[in-house]
Amino acid sequence: MTSSTGRGLLHLAAAVDQPTVFDAGSYVELVRLAERGVLDFVTLGDTFARPGPDALAVLSRVAPATRRIGLVPTVTTTHTEPFHVQAAVATLDWVSRGRAGWHLDVSTTEGEARLFGRRHAAPADTLWQEAGEVADVAARLWDSWEDGAEIRDVATGRFVDRDKLHHTDFEGAAFSVKGPSIVPRPPQGHPVRVVDATEGQARRTAARYADVALLRVTSPAQAAAVRTELRGTAEEFGRDPDTLRILACLVVDLGDGEHAAEPGWGSPLFGRRRELGGGGGGPLGTAQGPRYRGGPVDLADLIAVWHQAGAVDGFHLTPVEPRRDLERLVNGTVALLQHRGLFRTFYPGSTLREHLGLGRPANQYAVTGGTS
Amino acid sequence: MTVRKPAVKQIHLAALPHSHSHSRSRSSGESPVPGVDNTTVWADPRAKSQIEFASFEHLARTAERGLFDFFLLAGGLRLREHKGRIHDLDVVGHPEAITVLNALAAVTERLGLAATVDATFNEPYETARRLATLDHLSGGRAAWNVVTSADAFTGANFRRGGFLDRADRHARTAEFVAAARELWDSWTPEGVSRPFAHRGRHFDIAGEFTVPRSPQGHPVVIQAGDSAEAREFAASSADVVFARHGTLEAGRAFYADVKRRLAAYGREPEDLKIMPGVTFVLGDTAAEAQERAAEIRWQQISPQNAILTLEQIWGVDLSDHDPDGPLPAFDPDPDPHPDPEPGLMQGGVEVADPRAIAEKWRALSHEKGLSIRQTVIEATGRQSFVGTPEAVAAELEEFVRTDAADGFILAPHLTPGGLDEFVDRVVPLLQERGAYRTHYPGTTLRSHLGLADPPTEALIP
Numbered sequence: 001m002t003s004s005t006g007r008g009l010l011h012l013a014a015a016v017d018q019p020t021v022f023d024a025g026s027y028v029e030l031v032r033l034a035e036r037g038v039l040d041f042v043t044l045g046d047t048f049a050r051p052g053p054d055a056l057a058v059l060s061r062v063a064p065a066t067r068r069i070g071l072v073p074t075v076t077t078t079h080t081e082p083f084h085v086q087a088a089v090a091t092l093d094w095v096s097r098g099r100a101g102w103h104l105d106v107s108t109t110e111g112e113a114r115l116f117g118r119r120h121a122a123p124a125d126t127l128w129q130e131a132g133e134v135a136d137v138a139a140r141l142w143d144s145w146e147d148g149a150e151i152r153d154v155a156t157g158r159f160v161d162r163d164k165l166h167h168t169d170f171e172g173a174a175f176s177v178k179g180p181s182i183v184p185r186p187p188q189g190h191p192v193r194v195v196d197a198t199e200g201q202a203r204r205t206a207a208r209y210a211d212v213a214l215l216r217v218t219s220p221a222q223a224a225a226v227r228t229e230l231r232g233t234a235e236e237f238g239r240d241p242d243t244l245r246i247l248a249c250l251v252v253d254l255g256d257g258e259h260a261a262e263p264g265w266g267s268p269l270f271g272r273r274r275e276l277g278g279g280g281g282g283p284l285g286t287a288q289g290p291r292y293r294g295g296p297v298d299l300a301d302l303i304a305v306w307h308q309a310g311a312v313d314g315f316h317l318t319p320v321e322p323r324r325d326l327e328r329l330v331n332g333t334v335a336l337l338q339h340r341g342l343f344r345t346f347y348p349g350s351t352l353r354e355h356l357g358l359g360r361p362a363n364q365y366a367v368t369g370g371t372s
Numbered sequence: 373m374t375v376r377k378p379a380v381k382q383i384h385l386a387a388l389p390h391s392h393s394h395s396r397s398r399s400s401g402e403s404p405v406p407g408v409d410n411t412t413v414w415a416d417p418r419a420k421s422q423i424e425f426a427s428f429e430h431l432a433r434t435a436e437r438g439l440f441d442f443f444l445l446a447g448g449l450r451l452r453e454h455k456g457r458i459h460d461l462d463v464v465g466h467p468e469a470i471t472v473l474n475a476l477a478a479v480t481e482r483l484g485l486a487a488t489v490d491a492t493f494n495e496p497y498e499t500a501r502r503l504a505t506l507d508h509l510s511g512g513r514a515a516w517n518v519v520t521s522a523d524a525f526t527g528a529n530f531r532r533g534g535f536l537d538r539a540d541r542h543a544r545t546a547e548f549v550a551a552a553r554e555l556w557d558s559w560t561p562e563g564v565s566r567p568f569a570h571r572g573r574h575f576d577i578a579g580e581f582t583v584p585r586s587p588q589g590h591p592v593v594i595q596a597g598d599s600a601e602a603r604e605f606a607a608s609s610a611d612v613v614f615a616r617h618g619t620l621e622a623g624r625a626f627y628a629d630v631k632r633r634l635a636a637y638g639r640e641p642e643d644l645k646i647m648p649g650v651t652f653v654l655g656d657t658a659a660e661a662q663e664r665a666a667e668i669r670w671q672q673i674s675p676q677n678a679i680l681t682l683e684q685i686w687g688v689d690l691s692d693h694d695p696d697g698p699l700p701a702f703d704p705d706p707d708p709h710p711d712p713e714p715g716l717m718q719g720g721v722e723v724a725d726p727r728a729i730a731e732k733w734r735a736l737s738h739e740k741g742l743s744i745r746q747t748v749i750e751a752t753g754r755q756s757f758v759g760t761p762e763a764v765a766a767e768l769e770e771f772v773r774t775d776a777a778d779g780f781i782l783a784p785h786l787t788p789g790g791l792d793e794f795v796d797r798v799v800p801l802l803q804e805r806g807a808y809r810t811h812y813p814g815t816t817l818r819s820h821l822g823l824a825d826p827p828t829e830a831l832i833p
């Protein structure tokens with residue numbers, strides 16, 4: 001199982017971050033563009049410390065203005081209330097009719113801690129442990145209403161069947177939550193959870209709770225190694241590793257038009273590219289993450305090569321210039337991948353889980369017959 | 373800017389769908405017991421989804437068609453329970469308010485968008501940021517209905533649990549709102565950000581607020597609460613009071629009391645709008661409206677709901693009683709709630725003096741020969757405005773003209789169609805009377821409410 005080499009459907013996602021933009025219209029435009037490219041989802045980053053609007057709010061604003069594309073805001077878990085977070089993410093799933101995801105992240109700095117004044121900064125590993133608990137309790141709260149809990153039974157006067165509502169009675173190391181949620185189970189059952197699995201404890205949290213793991217790696221060999229590890233850990237946690245999608249993160253600068261990727265930007269892959277059959281350069285490790293600079297055609301090659309090598313299930317692409325690069329990505333790279341039959345040309349389903357080929361999770365309370 | 377006052381005092385209108393979810397109940401009218409909150413009639417065949425976005429979209433578009441000031445989403449943070457079991461008779465569950473309102477910003481253009489955000493189990497930085505974002509994304513239409521959680525019961529869903537006694541809750545709320553305003557004021561209109569530091573009894577926070585000043589400067593602050601502390605806080609800090617007094621006399625008394633408190637804070641009566649939450653039932657004739665109102669009451673107080681209401685007063689299990697039979701002959705348990713706060717049901721209702729209520733209800737039932745269900749219907753909150761569209765328009769106008777209110781927060785009985793008839797039939801009559809706008813005066817909620825923008829002189833760096 002863990003040796004599976006992927007090569008399933010190719011999945012593509014893009015970041016629509018526009019630092020310091022607060023006007024809804026420009027986000028709507030970008031997400032519509034990504035939707036035209038039939039991407040699986042868009043992400044919008046967030047922290048409490050950097051300028052920018054609340055990401056979940058922006059993607060909620062975008063939801064009614066788009067139809068199919070998945071919407072994945074970053075929502076941090078360190079200074080927030082798990083109960084509020086799960087309710088907001090579930091509501092994004094309701095307003096988008098099953099297109100919500102949640103990129104979990106933690107807040108490690110003392111500066112962020114001071115904004116709340118409730119606790120001091122803590123080591124990342126501790127916070128990722130806690131993020132795992134938040135992911136866990138969120139899933140329980142999403143399940144705390146079984147599907148079909150609303151019965152509207154006039155004869156008995158009952159709006160809901162209380163036997164299908166469950167207390168979560170969650171007791172973690174960091175917090176406890178009684179439940180049930182205030183929000184009925186969202187359309188996807190569980191909105192899609194995304195975790196950057198590049199480092200430390202985050203990788204374990206991803207293996208255990210994520211539907212999509214993001215990797216900042218610079219070569220397919222590196223990606224394949226982490227992928228194998230992630231799938232193995234997922235299996236140890238009792239998961240079917242095929243329920244975990246693994247996407248490589250790339251910062252993309254398509255400013256050079258049709259020029260080939262610069263050799264300088266492709267160190268690790270470059271030496272092997274001939275043997276892998278790809279064109280263009282591989283990414284260069286930078287402070288912002290692995291970065292690709294070159295034309296959309298070579299980028300399509302790079303994506304195809306990594307995917308076909310079974311190193312990843314797809315890519316999460318962050319355009320350096322959102323408008324320009326997303327446009328080139330959609331009209332250039334994506335169009336080419338579609339032309340080669342490597343990427344879908346329409347959305348066969350309507351929820352983000354369907355785009356990702358992930359099933360709708362069974363309800364843990366319904367399955368175990370958990371008590372209320 | 374000088375604003376010419378219209379000859380007739382103008383009515384403000386807002387909509388409150390899903391009024392069912394408060395952790396503590398509220399009733400329309402002046403019922404002796406705030407009954408379980410069952411305004412929303414779910415059993416009606418016209419009642420559609422209470423959770424899907426399409427329902428909210430329909431209600432919000434209708435409110436905007438009616439030129440309403442705002443659309444208010446109530447909220448509770450724990451499902452109500454009765455005898456340790458989740459309450460199952462009324463609409464249960466609702467989406468998270470700010471998230472739905474951001475989505476509604478995409479399908480409306482002028483309507484104010486008001487979110488209920490609890491000040492007990494939230495934090496100022498995050499709340500200020502979410503509300504400022506809503507204000508940006510909606511082009512200046514955000515409002516915050518500030519509520520306080522009353523019980524440790526709700527606290528069981530949160531990291532710090534139930535930790536505040538009654539007095540501290542209000543102090544925390546006041547400090548919370550003040551801190552949020554400090555954050556909103558930490559950016560100048562020119563886009564200069566300055567670090568903030570707030571240190572008080574409840575919050576010790578510092579840093580930089582990451583959202584530039586939003587179109588309204590400060591989102592509109594709505595206050596829901598009724599105690600002396602709540603009224604004082606409203607007078608000092610709120611733009612709108614979500615009041616519970618829906619009758620003419622009680623409304624006037626409340627109105628006079630709250631407006632009188634403003635002077636102490638250097639504020640004018642117009643600076644604070646008082647808007648009670650009310651219901652309405654229309655008919656082609658007075659008799660038809662009464663009949664429809666009775667039908668709605670009958671649907672709201674199901675046999676099970678009638679027994680539940682009694683149990684909340686009597687404090688004992690009455691499930692063996694026949695809702696169509698007589699009231700219990702015995703007296704209520706004088707102290708049925710061994711809670712930290714006596715008299716408080718878990719997210720339910722507060723019953724001040726159960727014995728006195730029981731006595732009153734028994735007398736009523738005896739005098740009119742009413743069953744349990746009929747007594748509950750008769751004794752608990754009735755519809756506030758019942759009549760032909762002409763009569764209701766006249767009555768609304770009278771309330772506002774005689775200072776029982778500045779406007780109303782209408783709670784329709786039906787989702788999503790419950791506002792249609794009001795907007796189609798009553799709004800035009802109010803307009804004919806010159807008591808209601810015929811177009812939005814501006815683009816922000818503050819402009820709809822006739823509220824000044826918050827001062828910015830203090831912000832110049």
Ligand SMILES: Cc1cc2nc3c(=O)[nH]c(=O)nc-3n(C[C@H](O)[C@H](O)[C@H](O)COP(=O)(O)O)c2cc1C
Binds near residue numbers: 445518
């Ligand atoms: C008209 C009205 C509406 C209210 N709406 C809500 C609500 O939506 N959610 C909530 O948690 N509390 C709600 N409350 C409760 C108040 O926030 C507050 O907890 C309660 O009134 C007790 O405080 P007080 O004694 O100062 O009035 C409402 C109260 C009133 C009077």
